[in-house]
Amino acid sequence: xxxxxxEDDRELLARAQGGDMSAFEALVGRHEEKVYGLALRMTRxxxxxxxxxxxxxxxxxQHLGEFRGEAAFGSWVHRIAANNALMRLRRQRVxxxxxxxxxxxxxxxxxGSLADVPESDWSQRADDQLLHEELGRAIREATDALxxxxxxxxxxxxxxGLSYEEISEMVGISIPAVKSRxxxxxxxxxxxxxxxYKEV
Amino acid sequence: MFNCKESIDSLLPFLEGEMSPEDEEHLREHLSGCxxxxxFVNTYRATSGMCRKALVKSMPPEVAGxxxxxxxxxxxxx
Numbered sequence: 001x002x003x004x005x006x007e008d009d010r011e012l013l014a015r016a017q018g019g020d021m022s023a024f025e026a027l028v029g030r031h032e033e034k035v036y037g038l039a040l041r042m043t044r045x046x047x048x049x050x051x052x053x054x055x056x057x058x059x060x061x062q063h064l065g066e067f068r069g070e071a072a073f074g075s076w077v078h079r080i081a082a083n084n085a086l087m088r089l090r091r092q093r094v095x096x097x098x099x100x101x102x103x104x105x106x107x108x109x110x111x112g113s114l115a116d117v118p119e120s121d122w123s124q125r126a127d128d129q130l131l132h133e134e135l136g137r138a139i140r141e142a143t144d145a146l147x148x149x150x151x152x153x154x155x156x157x158x159x160x161g162l163s164y165e166e167i168s169e170m171v172g173i174s175i176p177a178v179k180s181r182x183x184x185x186x187x188x189x190x191x192x193x194x195x196x197y198k199e200v
Numbered sequence: 201m202f203n204c205k206e207s208i209d210s211l212l213p214f215l216e217g218e219m220s221p222e223d224e225e226h227l228r229e230h231l232s233g234c235x236x237x238x239x240f241v242n243t244y245r246a247t248s249g250m251c252r253k254a255l256v257k258s259m260p261p262e263v264a265g266x267x268x269x270x271x272x273x274x275x276x277x278x
Contacts, residue, residue, distance in 0.1 A: 021275060025268065032267060036259040050263050054270045061275060106240070112203030114236050121239040123246035139254035158248040159255055183212045190240075190247040 005030070009073040017064050024064070028057050031074050035081045041155050042085035044144065052088065056081040079166060082156055086170055093148060103150065105187040122197050135196050142192030146185055153178055154185035202230040207237050211244055 009030065015023035032053060039052035060067075060077050067076060107115040143151060153171065156162045157178070168175045202210070202223075207230045213219045214227055231238055 021272075024275075025271070028267070028271065032264060033259050036263065037257045040257045041255055046260075046263070050266065053259075053263070053267055057267070057271055058274055061271070106204075106208060108205045112205035114204040114208075114240065117236045117239075121242050123239075123242035126246035126249045135250075136254040139251050143251065143255065154251075155255075159252050179212055186212075186244060186247050187208075189251055190244050193247060193250060194243065 010069060013064075013067070013069065013073050016061075017067075024061060027073060031077050032057070034074065035077055038078065038081050038155075038160050039085050041159060042082070042152065043088060048085075048088055052081060052084045055084050059084075078160065079162070079170075082160065082162060082166075083170055086152065089148065089152065102147065103184050103188045104191040105184065106191070120197060122193065132200075134200075135193070138192055138196045139189065142189050146188060149173075150181045150185040150188070153181040154189070157182050158186070202226045204230070204234065204237050204240075207231065207234070208240060208244075211241060215245060 009027065012023045012027050012030075016027060035056050036049055036053045039056075040046065040049035043049055043052065056077055059080055067073070109115050143154070146154065149171070153167060156167045156170070157164070162170075164175045164178050167178050171178065173181075207227050210219060210223060210227055214224065219227065231241065
């Protein structure tokens, strides 16, 4: 979000805090896509994502008076949405205990050298405007296959852009544990992309 | 000097600039003589952006419509 957009949000927020419903609706319109996207990625359910989006904006409205504007409105509702999504996942969660060893990642020889040389340096393709459709599907499948505790940390950090401190507080694990899960998730997803390029 | 495993294990602090100068030197020394690890670093770094693109989801218009109706209903009764 640009500086101008943040300033526009501040103006709308001030009006909404004064009871202007149309200003609040305008704020909803500016942030609903991002909130819904987060909720859908986290829960993988369109029905849950729609409910989380509703609950998030209702909760934001109910707490408008407490919002002092130290953070951007968008970051604030994003955090509310992430918390709502995590709470819903916690309620639905089947006990999901995995060790790091269950995750895909690079293999090493006894001397600690890479056992398998990467397929090619496909990093340049990250700048392509459009991802290959099948690569997109492979990435979504690999993300879905991550153990829940790793998937949520990866999504919150690398896709939603939350800070380590925020994630640590929301997920209830230490910052080093957040970083460890993030690294393992990235390694597993990197493997999935590498495997895709090996096949095409 | 690090080996490949130690280098890959330390990628996150390396990319976030949180490594000790000594460890960073060990890693850079390894990378200067290990092209597969350089490719690994490049692809590791690119992974997040590719995933972000693959995971973009847009909100169907009917969901946006239901959201507005829901919020109006809730807020008007307050």
